[in-house]
Amino acid sequence: MSEVKTFEIDFGKVHSERMRLNVGPQHPSTHGVLRLEVELDGEIVTEVIPHIGYLHRCFEKHAENMTYPQVIPYIDRMDYIAAMNNELPYVLGMEKFLEIKVAEKIDYIRVICAELNRIANHQLAVATFGLDSGAFTPFLFFFRDREMIITLFERLSGGRLLYNYFWIGGLMNDTPANFGDDCMDIVKQVRATNAESLNLLMYNEIFIKRTANVGIMPADVAVNYGVSGPVLRGSGLPYDLRRSEPYSIYDRFDFDVCVGKGEVGTLGDCWDRNIVRMNEMEESCKIIEQAVAQMPKGSCDVREFVPKRIKPAKGEFYTKAENPKGELGFYIVSDGSLKPTRVRSRATSFVNLSVLPEISKGYMIADLIMILGSLDIVLGEIDR
């Protein structure tokens, strides 16, 4: 076999006429209704302008016209991939503001649900990212497992994606029988698929070629743009709200904060962001195992502390939690009436997307799709 010839082309000296191209709003690789206005020099991206708002549903305006518990279903619809995680900061913040202390078992159920939903989110993120790069089989494996989690949530709350399961002061329902065993089955299955996917996807030569050294985000750029979650940790900064400011009962569990290490390329590239997601699934499995073991036995009245009528005092607070995608926060202002004056959601994907123009300059247009996929955005949350 003859040797493969490579051609050394200095792209720096060749310039073509600049071309403007619209990616989206209806395009599978934009992961929703997002339009990217891209300026191209040949195949090289020189400028990216994201146009968002196609899915704007006035969440913040709606929230001002509803009572506090009525806001929760709307929060579900923000990041519809990880609805349990979305409800958590709002519910925890409201309980702190109203001085409600819930039963211990409820805290454990919440943590288990949040971590299961984190696994489901990361499975979808890695699966669709693989799909963007042309890997179809891992997508099927991940979706098969995600189905188990979603079926469990359906048994808990009746909904497959939008749960309204966490209530202010409790839960909608108690867990069904064999909840703990079902969780352990899921953990076992997730671990098996992850071990398989590491070989099939993450350490696949083609996948590494597509993702390593692409979309490099240095930690200082990431912090200045305010990104959070696996996108920030992929740049090597171990910032996780579950560890830095533990909420709920996260201080009782032993888990690691995963960071990117630049294993196959440069620190903070697309591959790093995805390996963080893969590793976080394992950490979530660890938390679920510990939570199932520690959870108080027997049934409890999950609606015991749910207030009949919520009329908080005058005040304002910011409540946050570590979502699968990063820090999700709510800034709530109360004027002492039944309805909030202002509910501001610090949407994770909104902030994470804003870094895209900065990190995608100078790459090929095919790499732009990979960079966008590695940010793991959900347009429902960006547009609210």
Added chain:
Amino acid sequence: MTANKIYEKLKAELGEGIQEFVEMPLSDPFIVVSRDTILEACLVLRDEPEFLFDYMVNLSGVDQKDSFAVVYHLYSIKLNHRVVMKVILTDRESPSVPSVERVWKTANWHERETFDMFGITFDGHPNLIRILTPYDWVGHPLRKDYKTPDFYKGLKVPY
């Protein structure tokens, strides 16, 4: 560092511009900063080694009926502390506040959103255009006196 201490140190450094420290039971305390001092205060908070607020968590507007407030939530990853600052804008007709986009890039999109929703202009912002509503939208939806239009480009708005 607690919010109260940050207030005292800021007050010592910047004087009159740091107006008051508001604490309510169960609420997050916040520092009221005057409109003209906010950019300077942000730079001090980011760069001084005892504050090091390198991470802007959130920037939002609030309609307080007789005035607007722009609220800054800051966090320091290195020192693990938080602070909330507020600028009260009494001019309802044309509220404006200096942009902090050059301090934290997070503010770029957040300020655009606040402009879109409240009509607060951020002086010195490089690209202050609407972000969530269409570019030709009339009005600022999160103002309390906003009236939902009946028609958009000749089409009836269905609710």
